[in-house]
Amino acid sequence: MSAAVIVTGLVKQFGRFAALRGVSAEFAAQRLYAILGDNGAGKTTLLRALAGLTPPTGGSISMLGTTDLHSVCGQLGYMAHPSLLYDEMSGMENLRYFARLYDVADCDCRCAGAIHAVKLDPSLTRPVGQYSQGMRQRMSLARALLNDPKILLLDEPFSNVDLGSAREMVSLLMGLRDTGKTIFVVTHQAALLEGAADEFVWMEAGQIVSRTPDLQPQETR
Amino acid sequence: MSTVASLTRATLAKDLRLEWRSKDAINSMLFFSLLVVVIFSFSFDPTAEESRQIAGGLVWVAFLFAAVVALNQTWAREMRNQVLDAYRVSPAPPNALFLAKVIGNFIFVTVLQALMTPLFIVFYNLRALGPAYQLPIVAALGTWALVVNGTFFAAMSLRTRSREIMLPLLLFPISIPALLAMVEATGAILTGEFSARFWIVLLAAYDVVFTIASLFLFAFVLQAE
Numbered sequence: 076m077s078a079a080v081i082v083t084g085l086v087k088q089f090g091r092f093a094a095l096r097g098v099s100a101e102f103a104a105q106r107l108y109a110i111l112g113d114n115g116a117g118k119t120t121l122l123r124a125l126a127g128l129t130p131p132t133g134g135s136i137s138m139l140g141t142t143d144l145h146s147v148c149g150q151l152g153y154m155a156h157p158s159l160l161y162d163e164m165s166g167m168e169n170l171r172y173f174a175r176l177y178d179v180a181d182c183d184c185r186c187a188g189a190i191h192a193v194k195l196d197p198s199l200t201r202p203v204g205q206y207s208q209g210m211r212q213r214m215s216l217a218r219a220l221l222n223d224p225k226i227l228l229l230d231e232p233f234s235n236v237d238l239g240s241a242r243e244m245v246s247l248l249m250g251l252r253d254t255g256k257t258i259f260v261v262t263h264q265a266a267l268l269e270g271a272a273d274e275f276v277w278m279e280a281g282q283i284v285s286r287t288p289d290l291q292p293q294e295t296r
Numbered sequence: 297m298s299t300v301a302s303l304t305r306a307t308l309a310k311d312l313r314l315e316w317r318s319k320d321a322i323n324s325m326l327f328f329s330l331l332v333v334v335i336f337s338f339s340f341d342p343t344a345e346e347s348r349q350i351a352g353g354l355v356w357v358a359f360l361f362a363a364v365v366a367l368n369q370t371w372a373r374e375m376r377n378q379v380l381d382a383y384r385v386s387p388a389p390p391n392a393l394f395l396a397k398v399i400g401n402f403i404f405v406t407v408l409q410a411l412m413t414p415l416f417i418v419f420y421n422l423r424a425l426g427p428a429y430q431l432p433i434v435a436a437l438g439t440w441a442l443v444v445n446g447t448f449f450a451a452m453s454l455r456t457r458s459r460e461i462m463l464p465l466l467l468f469p470i471s472i473p474a475l476l477a478m479v480e481a482t483g484a485i486l487t488g489e490f491s492a493r494f495w496i497v498l499l500a501a502y503d504v505v506f507t508i509a510s511l512f513l514f515a516f517v518l519q520a521e
Contacts, residue, residue: 126385127384127385128381128385129521130519130521145387148385148387149386149387151385153381153382153385155378155381157377157378158377159377159378159379159381159382160377160379160382161310161314161373161376161377161379162376162377163313163314163318164313164314164317168313172306172307172310173382173386175302175303175306176303176306176383176386176387176388177386177387177388178299178387202317218382
């Protein structure tokens with residue numbers, strides 16, 4: 076299977092602190108990767124670097140066959156820990172605006188579809204600021220799915236989401252993987268992805284320390 | 297070009313909707329300008345002639361300070377929930393975002409001017425002795441100068457720790473030529489003592505130069521960490 080993402084010697088320095096210390100890895104297409112590790116291990120920095128939000132200090136990233144990340148940004152879906160949504164607008168209004176940024180055709184239909192996919196109601200008129208944290212997370216995932224991306228980068232998608240909804244999100248991600256998307260999920264709730272993720276990528280102190288097909292406690296690796 | 301125009305329209309509509317719902321910027325600007333008008337009026341109690349001499353400076357300083365409030369708001373709203381990152385990861389051109397913000401701020405400051413001008417006239421007993429038709433031209437060119445630079449420098453100071461302080465520190469020195477032109481042109485029109493043409497041309501040139509420079513540089517500012 077061809078590599079969707081190739082990371083070579085990736086270094087990210089914040090002042091004197093090295094968040095990524097020479098990360099090198101290949102990630103095959105159409106797989107679901109769970110990126111795990113303690114706080115400060117570099118998971119979010121790696122995801123932001125893949126999204127093109129954090130320019131690396133050293134090394135390179137090749138995505139979908141190119142190192143020019145800007146040229147493939149239309150094929151990325153990114154969900155961050157904050158919602159990336161405007162609190163004063165409804166979910167549908169938010170998605171309509173972001174759909175315009177991606178020049179999505181049949182905007183209303185696609186937005187409603189994305190909202191349905193995360194089990195929310197597109198006709199909900201109240202502003203996102205009044206949503207529960209879990210609803211906001213799901214709406215944020217809907218925003219990331221809007222442009223039908225080939226690569227999905229999700230940072231803590233299950234945080235503050237109840238167990239039932241989190242499991243539904245996992246099923247949705249598995250479905251998306253099966254339709255050909257490559258998915259990276261940074262999470263502290265790795266157990267949710269057991270049996271769903273194709274690979275667990277363990278990070279520690281800015282490096283990938285192991286990659287396992289199953290979820291195993293770090294101590295036993 | 298059509299993409300930039302269409303995304304500028306979409307972003308502008310979104311910003312106007314957000315401002316309509318929150319009224320953060322317009323309320324702060326209004327109260328600030330109102331305070332300036334009232335306090336200066338009571339502090340100096342100028343005659344009509346004195347008013348004509350100082351009004352240019354007073355009006356534009358009030359609008360400049362008030363505009364800073366709106367300029368800070370315009371980006372603060374993008375930083376809440378890190379929404380700006382959603383724009384940065386999208387293929388949308390940075391200039392569309394910049395233009396939408398500039399036009400949005402231009403509208404907010406123009407609304408403020410429309411609301412405050414009658415008050416200035418009443419409190420300072422103002423009457424233009426020169427060609428009054430030039431006043432809207434000066435107002436439009438001056439406001440554009442303020443908001444183009446202001447929007448650009450507000451974006452630059454976005455990630456600094458004390459951005460409310462940083463913006464005036466960056467903006468005011470670079471706005472001095474424009475401010476001088478606005479004050480002199482307004483004074484010239486109100487007093488009728490000399491022609492405002494030179495200052496209007498200077499203001500127009502300033503607008504063209506800084507609009508082009510800001511459009512050229514904004515992509516770097518947006519992508520900076």
